[in-house]
Amino acid sequence: MAQTITEKILAFHAGLKEVEPGQLIEADVDIALANDVTAPIAIAEFEKLGVEKVFDKKRVLLIPDHFTPNKDIKSAEQAKILREFAQAQELKNYFEIGRVGIEHVLLPEQGLVGPGDLIIGADSHTCTYGALGAFATGVGSTDLAAAMATGKVWFKVPETIKVVYHGELPAWVEGKDLILHTIGLLKVDGALYQALEMTGETIAALPMYGRMSMANMAIEAGAKNGIIAPDEITLDYVRPRAQRDYTVFASDPDANYCRTIEIDVSKLRPQVSYPPLPDKTRTVDQAAADNIAIDQVVIGSCTNGRIEDFRLAAKLLKGKKAARFVRLMIIPGTQEVYRQMIKEGLTDIFLDAEALISPPTCGPCLGGHMGILAAGERAVATTNRNFVGRMGHPESEVYLSSPAVAAASAVLGRIATPEEIL
Amino acid sequence: MHNIEGKAWKFGDDIDTDAIIPARYLNTSDPRELAKYCMEDADAGFAAKVAAGDIIVAGKNFGCGSSREHAPIAIKASGVACVIAPTFARIFYRNAFNTGLLILESAEAAAAIADGHQVNVDPATGTIKDLTGGQTFQARPVPEFMQKLLDDGGLMAHWRKRLRDDK
Ligand code: SF4
Numbered sequence: 001m002a003q004t005i006t007e008k009i010l011a012f013h014a015g016l017k018e019v020e021p022g023q024l025i026e027a028d029v030d031i032a033l034a035n036d037v038t039a040p041i042a043i044a045e046f047e048k049l050g051v052e053k054v055f056d057k058k059r060v061l062l063i064p065d066h067f068t069p070n071k072d073i074k075s076a077e078q079a080k081i082l083r084e085f086a087q088a089q090e091l092k093n094y095f096e097i098g099r100v101g102i103e104h105v106l107l108p109e110q111g112l113v114g115p116g117d118l119i120i121g122a123d124s125h126t127c128t129y130g131a132l133g134a135f136a137t138g139v140g141s142t143d144l145a146a147a148m149a150t151g152k153v154w155f156k157v158p159e160t161i162k163v164v165y166h167g168e169l170p171a172w173v174e175g176k177d178l179i180l181h182t183i184g185l186l187k188v189d190g191a192l193y194q195a196l197e198m199t200g201e202t203i204a205a206l207p208m209y210g211r212m213s214m215a216n217m218a219i220e221a222g223a224k225n226g227i228i229a230p231d232e233i234t235l236d237y238v239r240p241r242a243q244r245d246y247t248v249f250a251s252d253p254d255a256n257y258c259r260t261i262e263i264d265v266s267k268l269r270p271q272v273s274y275p276p277l278p279d280k281t282r283t284v285d286q287a288a289a290d291n292i293a294i295d296q297v298v299i300g301s302c303t304n305g306r307i308e309d310f311r312l313a314a315k316l317l318k319g320k321k322a323a324r325f326v327r328l329m330i331i332p333g334t335q336e337v338y339r340q341m342i343k344e345g346l347t348d349i350f351l352d353a354e355a356l357i358s359p360p361t362c363g364p365c366l367g368g369h370m371g372i373l374a375a376g377e378r379a380v381a382t383t384n385r386n387f388v389g390r391m392g393h394p395e396s397e398v399y400l401s402s403p404a405v406a407a408a409s410a411v412l413g414r415i416a417t418p419e420e421i422l
Numbered sequence: 423m424h425n426i427e428g429k430a431w432k433f434g435d436d437i438d439t440d441a442i443i444p445a446r447y448l449n450t451s452d453p454r455e456l457a458k459y460c461m462e463d464a465d466a467g468f469a470a471k472v473a474a475g476d477i478i479v480a481g482k483n484f485g486c487g488s489s490r491e492h493a494p495i496a497i498k499a500s501g502v503a504c505v506i507a508p509t510f511a512r513i514f515y516r517n518a519f520n521t522g523l524l525i526l527e528s529a530e531a532a533a534a535i536a537d538g539h540q541v542n543v544d545p546a547t548g549t550i551k552d553l554t555g556g557q558t559f560q561a562r563p564v565p566e567f568m569q570k571l572l573d574d575g576g577l578m579a580h581w582r583k584r585l586r587d588d589k
Contacts, residue, residue: 024567037448041491045578051585067449074449124489124513140491140517146581154567188436189483193512222486224512277436366445387440387487389463
């Protein structure tokens with residue numbers, strides 16, 4: 001039977017020749033990860049199970065990135081639970097401050113996840129690794145605890161929606177804009193319980209960082225996973241980093257899809273998602289016409305915290321300054337991204353633009369710490385969610401965009417098109 | 423399992439996990455602490471108003487957003503006995519089962535039950551009675567495998583049993 005890439009990876013990890021949508025399977029996981037918000041519950045559940053050791057100390061990953069550097073005493077206590085568990089279990093992949101980065105930027109960069117893997121994470125944006133051609137999905141802490149102990153997880157095989165992108169990307173249009181546009185079409189529950197496979201000539205030409213922005217936001221359409229089949233661009237990224245063997249899977253040409261959507265990108269404009277849902281997508285021109293004054297700009301996160309994202313922002317910010325009453329925050333996704341920013345002189349450009357450069361952290365993305373909004377304040381952010389209260393006060397607002405739109409907006413103090421500051 | 427009877431609290435579509443339990447409270451995982459802020463960004467003061475046994479009746483895609491298990495934990499610890507919605511976001515759906523929060527899918531019940539109505543739910547059959555409105559609804563059956571997990575006492579109990587049997 002013809003299979004999609006998602007079906008093939010699930011079948012492979014369940015020890016089956018093939019699977020079909022709706023089928024219930026028990027699969028072996030390659031990687032199980034959690035962060036400082038979700039791991040404490042997972043560890044408590046794990047301990048109730050009466051199992052002494054995790055299934056594999058190289059494959060259980062703990063990444064304290066949300067409230068670190070420890071925001072307050074409570075978050076310090078949570079981070080301590082991870083540290084002590086990592087020590088007791090001799091976990092190979094625990095990342096302390098100074099090494100840690102935002103999980104979904106860090107793990108691909110460190111070669112800890114790769115094509116063909118089955119990855120579960122107690123974090124909904126675990127779906128990011130679908131950009132490498134892996135099956136990766138978010139679960140809760142209890143599912144994770146069971147996987148930490150047994151190396152296994154149960155799934156219902158999802159149906160797949162195929163999105164085919166045609167045409168060449170216009171200037172200033174990024175992977176982030178493609179996915180915001182797609183979520184605008186699908187809506188926030190348009191892919192509920194389903195896999196989202198992204199393909200077509202536009203994707204074939206899209207660099208890895210853009211693919212990661214796209215797979216990252218599959219969950220914002222309700223999808224179980226987002227996935228892009230590996231090609232030379234993927235393997236060029238993976239080869240020098242991979243810490244394990246990997247397997248390349250691809251969909252059969254006659255595989256079954258529950259729905260196929262074709263998108264012509266050649267006339268697309270940069271996108272902005274209005275609060276309070278990622279599917280409230282408009283063009284940047286509409287947003288600029290709406291004359292939306294802003295108080296803060298955040299460039300970073302697991303969606304747009306990679307070096308290419310900062311290069312893009314720097315290109316626009318070079319020789320310019322953030323508007324006088326706008327707080328511009330630059331948050332590199334990892335220490336490696338940070339170092340590269342320094343090497344390439346991007347940090348100087350940002351400092352000259354009077355931006356604040358933060359250590360790698362989730363920080364304001366989830367309204368955790370560093371850059372919280374007051375009532376009535378508005379931010380443009382390259383993050384992935386703009387729900388009520390996401391970055392602070394329930395009466396604050398978040399507009400989602402690419403780094404280019406965010407940079408232009410920081411300079412003009414209102415949502416702006418990149419062309420306006422050239 | 424006994425029938426549940428309580429007052430309905432209505433919410434709209436796409437209630438996300440940030441509305442259920444805002445991230446600013448995620449520096450703890452203590453259920454009692456989380457319960458104090460349950461639904462805060464959707465209905466400030468909800469935690470103080472809700473009574474044990476009450477029922478949340480919401481629109482489609484309830485629990486979208488993050489994977490935080492703090493969301494079903496906060497709802498359960500606030501005293502809410504059941505959530506009724508047309509559809510649930512998938513991670514929330516799994517988490518609710520894993521943490522023992524009863525959730526029922528019924529588009530008809532979710533549409534018909536009004537705020538403040540007295541509602542009776544039979545967890546064993548999925549029958550939902552709107553006592554104030556005088557209507558009865560049948561929720562979509564729980565998938566067989568999930569039912570087995572529930573019968574075993576949840577995912578962790580299921581695994582405890584299996585690991586014991588394997589020895
Ligand atoms: S950067 Fe934001 S979305 Fe990504 S893992 Fe951190 S909190 Fe979640």
